[in-house]
Amino acid sequence: MRCFLTVLALSLSLGCSRGQPTGRRGSDVPTVRIALVTDLKGYLEPCGCTSDPLGGIDRLAAQIRALRDGPAPVVFVIAGDTFFDTATIEPVRVDQAGRNAKTLAGILSGLDVAAVLPGPSDRAQPSDTLEALKAASDFPWLAMEGDAELLRVKVGSLRLAVVGVRPGADRDAVKPLAASADADSDLTMALVDGSRRDANRLGAIEGVDLVVQGGLDEDDPVAPREAGRAWLLHASRQGQGLTVVDVYQKKTGAPFVDRSDWSRAERARLLDSQLADLGQKISAWEKSGDVDAADLESQRARLAALRGERQALNGPAPSTDGNALYVTWIPLPKNAPKDSTVEALMRKHDKVVNDANRVAFANRKPPPLGPGDVAYVGSAACSGCHQPAYAWWSTTAHGHAYRTLQEQNKEYNLDCVGCHVTGYERPGGSTVTHNRDLALVNVGCESCHGPGAAHAENPEEVGILRDTPASTCVQCHNAQHSDLFDYESYKKTMIVPGHGLPPR
Ligand code: HEC
Ligand code: HEC
Ligand code: HEC
Ligand code: HEC
Known part of the structure; x- marks a missing residue:
């Protein structure tokens, strides 16, 4: 939780007001906004025990609706364990977990989800459970058969390709799909669930622009990271927040470049620590006097280069007339607005579960x-x-x-x-x-x-x-x-x- 506070402070200092991403410097309207949720894990809401609980599907719903009320078209995509948080469920919990998943599928169905890539815990459930859940979902579950599945979505003027990749899939099975997606799409997004290494390998596949990763062993959302040729994104877990990618398409066919303040801030933080570290080492070497003069000189040059890069980050983001991505993370704190229809469904769900358990146990x-x-x-x-x-x-x-x-x-x-x-x-x-x-x-x-x-x-x-x-x-x-x-x-x-x- 503590890490979340850092992210919050960061996003605030960058001027994106909580819950209302303003887009790139608040000015031009993105071509498309992609809303991402990862590793929801069946969480309808946080337990409420902690000091600053984040999440709640009612708050998520309100946020999705708020984005949709904006000028840019919105596409909503989910990756990683979505309905369940463990592969094997204790027998006493099976009924409650099943009801929970079904309520979630129903609520997500009202939110116009473009696609879900279920994670390994979802996939491990008995087939009748999965069939019932799929029947309660009005959105596709990707790659339930085969290694990968391609879905083409036209959002506004953008031709988006979504490639769902089954956990543990053979990378060679993904390549032809990515190539075909790349041929007639503007932006190709791979949805995966697995290790960082799996995600990097997918990012290295020709044609993939974005990798949305479920199953990452990290609590926090992840600022866009380079993964092969693509940008890797993770939107936190348990519905604590969502990642929004504003896509600016200016030139069809040109590559997309990450322009996020968020990435710049992360980069600045990394540079600051490298600068401090190298600065200290250099003064120690200077004092000791037993480092080769040429080596010392080259380290000083490195320091100067890092400083230059750091300085450049203080200025405004370089403008681009090419294609750009601008990524923000929106946490869902206690005071975030709730969607009242969804909230009512949750309260009804609580009552049903309570009554059922009282009788069953x-x-x-x-x-x-x-x-x-x-x-x-x-x-x-x-x-x-x-x-x-x-x-x-x-x-x-x-x-x-x-x-x-x-x-x-x-x-x-x-x-x-x-x-x-x-x-x-x-x-x-x-x-x-x-x-x-x-x-x-x-x-x-x-x-x-x-x-x-x-x-x-x-x-x-x-x-x-x-x-x-x-x-x-x-x-x-x-x-x-x-x-x-x-x-x-x-x-x-x-x-x-x-x-x-x-x-x-
Ligand atoms: C019939 C009276 C009686 C009842 C009922 C009773 N206690 Fe006590 N309890 C005592 C006496 C007498 C002492 C020892 C006197 C003292 O050291 O204060 C004591 C001591 C304790 C101590 C201190 C132990 C120590 O080693 O210093 C704790 C803790 C305690 N009781 C908890 C409880 C709890 C919890 C319950 C209910 C489950 C309970 N007691 C019910 C009479 C009672
Ligand atoms: C692992 C133990 C544990 C479980 C499971 C648990 N709680 Fe708690 N809960 C706590 C503890 C401990 C606190 C006090 C936290 C603190 O103040 O530091 C707490 C506090 C709370 C509070 C805050 C009370 C207040 O007035 O501030 C609420 C509400 C709450 N829990 C509800 C729930 C609900 C609902 C669930 C199930 C979804 C749940 N808890 C499951 C241990 C638990
Ligand atoms: C059986 C579980 C359990 C155990 C054991 C337990 N607590 Fe708690 N504690 C809770 C729960 C649940 C709450 C919140 C209750 C609520 O407000 O509904 C809580 C609340 C508190 C609070 C109030 C916090 C606040 O913000 O008001 C304090 C203080 C506290 N616990 C201290 C302790 C200490 C110290 C111990 C060990 C000596 C301990 N508790 C052991 C479950 C537990
Ligand atoms: C959340 C944990 C917690 C709960 C609940 C709790 N106690 Fe205690 N109790 C403590 C702690 C901590 C101490 C102090 C021990 C020490 O001094 O290290 C203590 C001390 C005591 C003592 C010894 C007092 C003395 O002066 O030596 C008694 C008796 C006692 N508790 C009784 C109770 C009774 C009766 C209840 C319920 C009505 C209760 N406690 C509930 C944690 C708890």
């Missing part, structure tokens, strides 16, 4: 107690003897963690419940439906002090954990769900009169 019991295991009793059972602690806890975030989910119809959602209840799936603990008549909802005393039935029964004889090391907290406060977690500062807020300090 009605009999799901926690693992039985093994020898030496102690059962969970719930925080109310501690209140009689630890009244001040209980009174304090009831007012804290932990004390109403379940309500947080109930308010969103997510208390039976398998993606959420585990960290918002006590003793989840532990022997003698709770499950998605089984919480001893709500005794084990919320993050109770026993989430930190361990199961307490024996101690509550007989405190004189049986103790309970007093210390709660960081390892206890990070079972829930992990990077994905608690980005700002810091053990000492978080713990400090919990040591108060009545809980760790003498009662007032």
Whole structure:
């Protein structure tokens, strides 16, 4: 998440207002805008646990519509795992993941998607699941049979070729398609899912102008990078944002050159670090005096050349009368506008999943107690003897963690419940439906002090954990769900009169 902040700061400093890309210096209208999403992975929205959650298919929908309201024609393309985020889904999660994927396919169908290149997790699902999903999609799924598939799209005056490449495909199978695409298209875009190396190899194929990469092991969006003869793009994951490519076609048949401020800023950053590095080395060599004079001279010349290049980046982007690409990334923060129709579909989906899980898992019991295991009793059972602690806890975030989910119809959602209840799936603990008549909802005393039935029964004889090391907290406060977690500062807020300090 921290990296996102950098990207945000960068795009702001470059003057593209959040959520409203202004195009190249806000002036001329692009020939076409290509909106890209990669590695959506079935995410309808972020969980909401973190400090600056990004994403939400309702926000994505609003952004796509806003682009379409602009003067340039827009084409929307998706690559990488789109409906699922793992190849093998735990049996208990299959139903929920399937419903999720279906809701997503329905919502995307309302957004006029030109094509999707599904990733390996999508492709690994059982064929009946895939058939049902395809039936719920009004857009093509590329390269589901064969190594590669070519789709020609006319957008405004631009003839766009989209080549979907199956993960792990033979590059030789792609070449003829790319050549044929190149012959009668203005711009050829390859959609892939795989490693950086796979993408570079595709970018090296004659005729390919853009490579859109899914499956990149990077959280952040990627500024246009050279990959062979093409420009490589990755639009982040989990729907946290979208990449928009403004295509300016001035001369049919001429190559496209990347003119993005974003790439220039990345290049400037790289040059700054190289300059600092080389500058330091040169002064060390000068001091040591044991470096050959000619070598030193050539290093100084290199430094001067880098400086020149860096200086040039401070000026305005060189103008071009040729074909240009201008790439921006639009994050989808909490305050980004939402599409109300899509939001309503999501809320309906939450309710359907919640109701279905409540029924489907009605009999799901926690693992039985093994020898030496102690059962969970719930925080109310501690209140009689630890009244001040209980009174304090009831007012804290932990004390109403379940309500947080109930308010969103997510208390039976398998993606959420585990960290918002006590003793989840532990022997003698709770499950998605089984919480001893709500005794084990919320993050109770026993989430930190361990199961307490024996101690509550007989405190004189049986103790309970007093210390709660960081390892206890990070079972829930992990990077994905608690980005700002810091053990000492978080713990400090919990040591108060009545809980760790003498009662007032
Ligand atoms: C019947 C009364 C009673 C109940 C019920 C009870 N406790 Fe205690 N608890 C005690 C007593 C007595 C002590 C020891 C006195 C002391 O050191 O303050 C104690 C001590 C503790 C300590 C400190 C342990 C230590 O080693 O310093 C923790 C933590 C604690 N209890 C948690 C809980 C939790 C959690 C529950 C509910 C699951 C609970 N207690 C239920 C009476 C009770
Ligand atoms: C069983 C999961 C779980 C464990 C274990 C857990 N927490 Fe939490 N914690 C949560 C959840 C969930 C929330 C948010 C609840 C809400 O607001 O709905 C939270 C919230 C908090 C907050 C409030 C943060 C805020 O912004 O208001 C603090 C502080 C905190 N936890 C500290 C800790 C510490 C310290 C530990 C370990 C000693 C710990 N937690 C262990 C799940 C857990
Ligand atoms: C891995 C554990 C974990 C899972 C799974 C999880 N949460 Fe959380 N959630 C937390 C923790 C920890 C916090 C507190 C974060 C903090 O303040 O640092 C939290 C906080 C929240 C908050 C913020 C509460 C507030 O008032 O600030 C919301 C909302 C929330 N979670 C909803 C959800 C939803 C919805 C899901 C399922 C999609 C979910 N959580 C899944 C651990 C989890
Ligand atoms: C999120 C984790 C967490 C939860 C939930 C929690 N505690 Fe604690 N508890 C702590 C921590 C941390 C300490 C302080 C330990 C230390 O000083 O290192 C503590 C200390 C205590 C102590 C020892 C106090 C003393 O003065 O020695 C008692 C008793 C206790 N907790 C009872 C409870 C009870 C009862 C509940 C529920 C009503 C509860 N705690 C909920 C983390 C938690």
